[in-house]
Amino acid sequence: MKKKPILTLNQVKEIEKTYPTPFHIYDEKAIRENARALKKAFSWNQGYREYFAVKATPNPFILQLLQEEGCGVDCSSMTELMLSEALGFHDDDIMFSSNVTPVEEYKKAAELGAYINLDDYTHIDYLADNAGIPETICCRYNPGGVFELGTDIMDNPGDAKYGFTKDQMIDGYQKLMKLGAKNFGIHAFIASNTVSNEYYPTLAGILFELAVELKEKTGANITFINLSGGIGIPYTPDKEPNDIAVIGEGVRKQFEKILVPAGMGDVAIFTELGRFMLGPYANLVTKCIHQKHIYKEYVGLNTCACDLMRPAMYGAYHHITVLGKEDAPCDCKYDVTGSLCENNDKFAVDRMLPKVDIGDYLVIHDTGAHGYSMGYNYNGKLKSPELLLKEDGTVQMIRRGETAKDYFSTFDFCDILKDIKY
Numbered sequence: 001m002k003k004k005p006i007l008t009l010n011q012v013k014e015i016e017k018t019y020p021t022p023f024h025i026y027d028e029k030a031i032r033e034n035a036r037a038l039k040k041a042f043s044w045n046q047g048y049r050e051y052f053a054v055k056a057t058p059n060p061f062i063l064q065l066l067q068e069e070g071c072g073v074d075c076s077s078m079t080e081l082m083l084s085e086a087l088g089f090h091d092d093d094i095m096f097s098s099n100v101t102p103v104e105e106y107k108k109a110a111e112l113g114a115y116i117n118l119d120d121y122t123h124i125d126y127l128a129d130n131a132g133i134p135e136t137i138c139c140r141y142n143p144g145g146v147f148e149l150g151t152d153i154m155d156n157p158g159d160a161k162y163g164f165t166k167d168q169m170i171d172g173y174q175k176l177m178k179l180g181a182k183n184f185g186i187h188a189f190i191a192s193n194t195v196s197n198e199y200y201p202t203l204a205g206i207l208f209e210l211a212v213e214l215k216e217k218t219g220a221n222i223t224f225i226n227l228s229g230g231i232g233i234p235y236t237p238d239k240e241p242n243d244i245a246v247i248g249e250g251v252r253k254q255f256e257k258i259l260v261p262a263g264m265g266d267v268a269i270f271t272e273l274g275r276f277m278l279g280p281y282a283n284l285v286t287k288c289i290h291q292k293h294i295y296k297e298y299v300g301l302n303t304c305a306c307d308l309m310r311p312a313m314y315g316a317y318h319h320i321t322v323l324g325k326e327d328a329p330c331d332c333k334y335d336v337t338g339s340l341c342e343n344n345d346k347f348a349v350d351r352m353l354p355k356v357d358i359g360d361y362l363v364i365h366d367t368g369a370h371g372y373s374m375g376y377n378y379n380g381k382l383k384s385p386e387l388l389l390k391e392d393g394t395v396q397m398i399r400r401g402e403t404a405k406d407y408f409s410t411f412d413f414c415d416i417l418k419d420i421k422y
Helices: 009-015 028-041 060-068 078-086 103-112 123-130 166-178 199-218 244-262 275-281 310-314
Strands: 023-027 049-053 072-075 094-097 115-118 136-140 147-149 152-155 183-187 221-226 268-271 282-293 297-301 320-322 332-337 346-353 361-364 386-389 395-399
Touching (some): 023 028, 028 244, 060 078, 103 115, 115 183, 199 221, 320 346
Parallel strands (some): 023 386, 049 072, 049 268, 072 094, 115 136, 136 183
Antiparallel strands (some): 023 282, 282 297, 320 361
16 A cells, blocks of 8 residues: 655645644544544444544644544543543543543543543542542453454553453442442453454454443443544555454444343444544654765654654654655665654664655654654754644644743743743
8 A cells, every 4th residue: 555645745845835844734634534434334333432532632623623523532631631621522522531540630520521431440439539430430441361363462451551350340330339320331442553354343242242241240231332442554555454344344243243132232332543533644744954874874854753752662663755756766775863862763764765865855654643642852852833734725733833932831930041032
């Protein structure tokens, strides 16, 4: 699958007259089309809803766009709850899934009427003592062990810090009912970035069977099952993307096989996607400003890991296109780097690209989720702006770039930097 940049070289040159590189740019049309395809894939379930994982792309303009497409939000912190509240999300628009949760965050979630998803058995008493048990409550399940698809090990839930054991789910539901809970949800996240149409149906089967067992052993009224995230995207061009229609049909078959015969055909299905919703629909657009010729060949960009840390943090692959040279042979080997005083500040290592010249524009693909949001300010670097390519072809700034004043703003309580010149 050939990866196509969001913008052409001519478009970038025109945009840079107003918004200099580097910048993240999102494709509104593609985001909307993907949200609609997801909704259609699960339209067989009357209560279905997507709760977008705010942590993936916490931009109010993006959240409003998804809100218009009928999505709710999945929040995991106080600031994500505050952001969602400011945009008009409330009550069952919000799923609050957190861990090691401060009491203030539980109180805020309760105040907003959000679905609260408990991560640990001990949080039952903690919530009861500090914010009260709502009538509808959710518990996060961890099946332990390893998670396999066929002969492939996809992830290791047993090493994850999240969720209840099965016995804790049973005891937890019984305890919550005694504390006043009337309706229950189940949530689980057991594998990340799966590029397989089988992941969600397999997970659904595990959770649907758990739901039947919980109902039989506790009598709990289970009203929704949240399949969470985990549907991934193909970062490398040799992989085919997931087919959300096939995934939705696979979940439906499990639903009909397991829940309907158990008299649970009215259970709503929720999803909690981030990477799948936004990942492919943004690029980090940057420029080559230096080259270095020592033991290896280096391309130095006017951005760094502070704008996209996945390659530095995980060794993650992000495809790179040299604009204007899309059809040129990739016959030069480069390390593509940023300017941090860290040797892992590399967007690519030993990457075959067309010959790169100083002044060339490079596009780093698939930065729409866990791209800007994971940025930081090490070395005093300032994060780049975010732009939106509108459906009508115009470009809107949806977050300005950081300034030195932003960087020093947390010292505004004192006069130690009063003489700094911006």
